Amino acid sequence: MSNFSSQENGEYVWTTTESISQIDSARPHFSLSAETSRSWSVNGRDDHREIHLIDSSTEEDSLPKWPDSRRTVSTKFAPLRNNKLAIYIAAKEPTDMQVFEFEGDTWPLDQRIYEYALTDINKLQRSLYNDGYAVFAVAQRPPDAIRFRSKMGGDSILLNAHERAMDEISAEYSSIIRAHCARVSKFPEVRRATTDIYTVWELCRVLFMGSERKSARLGSALVGWVNECFPIKEFSKMDITRLRESPRPLEEPQLWACVQKLIVRSNSLVNKVLESVIRSSEISAERQAVEQLYGYLNTKPRIEQYYGREFDYRLGQWQNTCREFANSLELSDENTQDSIITIVNILCADMQTVFQHCYSWQEALTAWIAHGHPNVSHADIRELLEAVLPNFPLQEDNYVELALKAFLRVEIEEGLRICENIDIWLAAHLADMFQKLKFVDAPTINGGFLSINNTQPQCSLREYYLLSYAELLVTSTSLWQVGFEYFRHCPLFGRSYMQQLIARMPTDSEWKTQKILNICKVNELHEEARIICKQASIWKKKRYASAILYYTKAGDTPRLTKIAHNFLDEYIETGELTYINVIDSVSLCEKPDESINFLVQYRNFHELLKTRQYRPAGQALVDMLKSHIAPRRFWPILLINSLPLLRQGENQGEEVVLNVEENSEVLRILQEVTSHHREEFLACIEKVKRWYKGDRGYDEIDDNLTVVRLALAKNLSRTIWH
């Protein structure tokens, strides 16, 4: 049994001296490479996880070359970020993966360190990943080929064709995340995870991807973002409806808190609430004040009405009017008086008042923007954020908050790094968009497999995150195909990842093998396809027709020869043509492998014999001998096979089955076999004697094949006579 222990230095180490021969193919896990099949278990944090090492590349015949003592594998595990495990296998490099020749007993060690995801992808999350790929695939097209069903509105005139395409793409991503939220609404955990993704995505869209970033609408877009992603906590829609329907709204204790919150949020519902207050109250100084407030709210200058500096001037003017109104207020109801003054302070962007009425920095930031800096530009946001943050407790362990802050500060690399902890999907797709919009550019990170002697070039952030995401997908039992699609879009390392991983995909059926081979075909991974074909035929033990098909595709001549020899040996042992069914099931191209071609020819020869076409059968026999297509150890059989032909010529007395030339060729071969390769010949004849019956009109065969000699001599004399 195996042990999996935690060491003092924080490393997990697992060793075994046993090899487990049974491959558990019913659990098609991502397999790691090793030279023999083994399986080990890792007790993950949540539930039992298994990692299966599947005999991926070793061929049966090469196994004896591995002494038992060398099959021992030791492995080292080290936990990584994101619930991943790094695994080093102290094993020899699988033969098919070796790129160089080696000599003698020294086998190269497998130098790779593998990553394995401990958490599986939640089944519910798969539909987002699938949809995400559909959009991603379109995003990789040239801008003029990007076309979605729903055209996005907005200030698209500010964007060039490429930016407009990206705007559409980002909107499409938003809509698939929203749709996913709706789909998983009954599953709180997944819904929360999806909402997190959406919150970060939408902020990035406002800040970096849409037309808002280039227009004066950035401020209102940020307000829209907070209203969508952080709904008001203190009041529900029901509360607001209740207030609106109240017979005496001014007496409702919640009224002013609600109105203040709606104003902080720039929520237009505030108008409806105030309208109902005016409608249901009797004429009084309070009602009059509310009417005035309502009027001011509706005359607030809107940014799209004015151009440039004029807006600032108009806003200042309006705020002064509001202040004057507040100062002149003399109401008997103190509560109403104070509440209206507070509202005016919010409208005039009094920092302390605004912050007092916000429960989070996100709300405060956008409220301050909405009332104090509606025409905020990209460059101002950072400064505003730094002013807001000290007023609110920070949750340093909340990745969403950290990511939002990083993106608001335009620290894109940091933001992406944090997003990796939220969902690698988010990091990968943001990185792709950022690179396309040229927010990240320079190669910064080491990509590719971690290697012991790490000398790999650097890749872009986009590729780094796409590779991480794709690698996670490949380990999934269901999304592995999507993973390979992502690799295709990684210019630097995508191909090498595919090369490393595709041949290690576990497969337990013809159907899946076909799917894997198609990925090889699309990506021109010919060498890997060859390896997969070899593996596929290994698990098809005794399924010779399939093995021949796969080995033919793999161009594996030695294997085909071996299969052919097995069949021929079986004939030498039993005198039965057992392989007819196999050969009949395989359609061969015009130039099949030589050994398989011989099987076909030999089968055809027997067919001719059976249908009494003796002359063509004779020619076929001589052809097989002359062309040396038949393996030499099978020559004695062919010579014995000539007996029924020769006897036929004897009986009929007329038909020439073998002419002089052919006769002497067969005689020459006979001579060669019996004298020059005597040992091989005798071994064969010994086996033949067991099943060969002498009742075919000839004496039993002896160690010199005298019967064949005599028959050939008779045939020669008869041929000359004719």
Place this chain on the structure above:
Amino acid sequence: MIANDNDNIQAYHVGGKVSKVRFVTPASYSDGSVFAVTGTWDEEQDNTLSLHQIFRTLQPFPTSQFNPFRTKSVTDIKHEGEIRDLHFLSHDLFLTASSLGRINLFRIAESDPKTQSDTTHKIKLEYSNTTHGSGTGRPLAATGIAVEPNNDMNPEIASVGEDGRLVCFRIEENQNDIAEQIDAAVINGISWPTSKEIIVVTSGGQLKKFDRRDLRKSAAVAVDKDYAEDSLTSVACNPSQITQIAVGSSSGLVTVWDSKNLSKPLKQFQVHQANVWEVMFHPNRAGYILTGSEDGSVSFINLSGALTDLSDVHTQTRRSFSKATSMLNPLGINSIDYHPIAKLFIAGGDNEKILLSDLS
């Protein structure tokens, strides 16, 4: 050839890579909705059979956002092994071929309205029969099912599998009548056009015709010599012209043969770039073939030449076939079906979605 994205194709998540999709054969089509069954593959443990109801949404003024269909997942049931084929016997009975070498019979039953049930229908397993790979120690997939034609009472069922066997049995007699090793390679598809004749296609690139009365030896074998190394992946017989056979191959070819003369193909179309996983003859339009392929596209082939008047297929048209992809489904299409009354085309694939489109 690059196929165009077709905006008329709508996609709906079904929660699992779809290996087979079939419409429930209707007694009638009246209330504007149809049912379809999907089967999944490549799930670690829980492959499922799901029943979906598809509604046509009626909207007087269609907009660009208009979605002509609405789907509802009615019920599902776990299925042992991947679903490799799905064949309806009647409006409520269907057979599945499983990757564990079994043929299962399921019944779609309407829930008893008296019981407090969330769903209107249930799927129940009625019968199961191991037909493939039992002798080899590990299960080998059953890959295709065909049902004896013109025998509605107690039809014989034929299944083929990765073990190269053809098994015939009747559900009521709880044993296999015949289990014949008809091929040494893998059999990928089967069709049973007349009571005497059974057609299979193999990974060895062969189309084999058998006489049901003697399955020991094939009555004829067809090989397309130009593409001998291709594996044949799907087969269908023309219901209105039973000697016509359509075969899909691993290299994306669709070949039409005449079962009376298998010396050379009647017609051939290089439609797809990868495995053609399903071919079917259009039930309403003689001489038209529908296909679905690993290259992510579906196609519509006109056997008698150029396509004309296909207003419902807004696709790139070249010569005698048109091809459509959906932006919503970049991965392979594993299965297709057509509803002859609702005139609805359905496809399912590795994007865990079903695709729907009107097609006359």
